[in-house]
Every structure is written in C-alpha cells, then in structure tokens.
Amino acid sequence: MGQALPKPALRPFLGEDTPVLAAIFAASIEGLTGDDYNEAQQQAWASAADDEEQFGKRLASELTLIATLQNSPVGFASLKGVDHIDMLYVHPSAVGQGVASMLCEALEKLAGGRGAKSLTVDASDNAQEFFLKRGYVGMQRNTVSINGEWLANTTMQKMLVHGPAPGVPK
Known part of the structure; x- marks a missing residue:
C-alpha cells in the first residue's frame, strides 16, 4: 500500500516567515510561469521580493x-x-497537493465572513485556469509595468453571496 501524502495545514503569517515566503514567491514565478512570461518578465516580477523588508x-x-x-x-x-x-x-515542489485550493478556499471564507459579496484577483496568465475551476469569471485584461517590463494579467471575480438554500427560510 502506498503512503498517503501529508495534508497541508494553514497558519497565520509571522514576521520571521518573510525570507522563506520571498523564496517561495521567486521559485513559484521562476518555476511555474515560463510558458506565459519570458525570462525578463519573470525577473522583473520576482524582484518584488528582493527587498525583504518591504x-x-x-x-x-x-x-x-x-x-x-x-x-x-x-x-x-x-x-x-x-x-x-x-x-x-x-x-x-508542492503543486498538485491541494495547497493553492486550501489557501484560496480559506481566503474566500474569510472574505465572506468579513461581509464581502464577491472576491477579485488579478490572475497571471498561468493562474487563470485554477481560478476558472474555482468559479471565478474573467472581467478584464490588464497590462502592468514592473521594472520596465510589461506583464499581462486578468482581473477575475467570484460571487461569494448566494441566496438561502432551497427550503431554508429567509
């Protein structure tokens, strides 16, 4: 019998997490976006984490x-x-293990709990399919300039508020 993969867990951000999150940010951009963005675009995008304090x-x-x-x-x-x-x-290295889905679901629940009726995201081209599968709809294409490089993304939205379930009194 195969061994079950460990389940991801969630916790809040702590200041001392910054270096490892900056590394995850850069690795994600460099390792997952090559089909949609060229090397110069990837480097400009990843540079957002160069100043770890910021x-x-x-x-x-x-x-x-x-x-x-x-x-x-x-x-x-x-x-x-x-x-x-x-x-x-x-x-x-953690793609395909439910990590992104768990994070997104948690943010959706938190946003709904804070009274948001919808949630938006400016999804990179490589992330669009993930958000489409979660019920997000493309609203508009955007072009942003980062360190002299132009990158495209899509603003997507998901409605969070649904009416009461059938048979449930209002």
Missing part, C-alpha cells in the same frame, strides 16, 4: 495565510482589504 511589510499589511506541509511553509496567500486576493503562490 516584502514583509506588504505581507503584514494584509491578511496573509501560510500553507505548510510537515510544518514547513510551501505556499502563501494574502487578502487585501476585504475582497481582493493580492497574492497566491505555491512552491513548485
């Missing part, structure tokens, strides 16, 4: 959750305000 401040200013496997961080996601997923990154 990167840590960004993570701390948002509701940031960390996914761990066997107590080691393998991914993270952050909610900006009550209704926008700012970041969702998983280390390439």
Whole structure:
C-alpha cells in the first residue's frame, strides 16, 4: 500500500516567515510561469521580493495565510482589504497537493465572513485556469509595468453571496 501524502495545514503569517515566503514567491514565478512570461518578465516580477523588508511589510499589511506541509511553509496567500486576493503562490515542489485550493478556499471564507459579496484577483496568465475551476469569471485584461517590463494579467471575480438554500427560510 502506498503512503498517503501529508495534508497541508494553514497558519497565520509571522514576521520571521518573510525570507522563506520571498523564496517561495521567486521559485513559484521562476518555476511555474515560463510558458506565459519570458525570462525578463519573470525577473522583473520576482524582484518584488528582493527587498525583504518591504516584502514583509506588504505581507503584514494584509491578511496573509501560510500553507505548510510537515510544518514547513510551501505556499502563501494574502487578502487585501476585504475582497481582493493580492497574492497566491505555491512552491513548485508542492503543486498538485491541494495547497493553492486550501489557501484560496480559506481566503474566500474569510472574505465572506468579513461581509464581502464577491472576491477579485488579478490572475497571471498561468493562474487563470485554477481560478476558472474555482468559479471565478474573467472581467478584464490588464497590462502592468514592473521594472520596465510589461506583464499581462486578468482581473477575475467570484460571487461569494448566494441566496438561502432551497427550503431554508429567509
């Protein structure tokens, strides 16, 4: 019999997590986006974590959750305000183990609990399929400039508020 894969767990962001999350951010961009973005675009994008102090401040200013496997961080996601997923990154070695889905589901529940009726994300081209499968709908294409490189993404939205289930009184 095969051994079951360890299940990912979630915990809140702590300041001392910044270096490992910066590494996950860079590894995710370099390892997972090559089909959609060229090397110069990837380097410009990953440079957002070069200044770890600023990167840590960004993570701390948002509701940031960390996914761990066997107590080691393998991914993270952050909610900006009550209704926008700012970041969702998983280390390439942990892709396909439910880490991104767990992080996204947690942010959806937290946003709904905070009164958000919908959730938006500016999804990179390689992340669009993931968000489509989770019920997000493309709203508009965007082009952003990062360190002199132009990168495209798509603003996507998911409605969080559903009416009462059939047969449930209002």
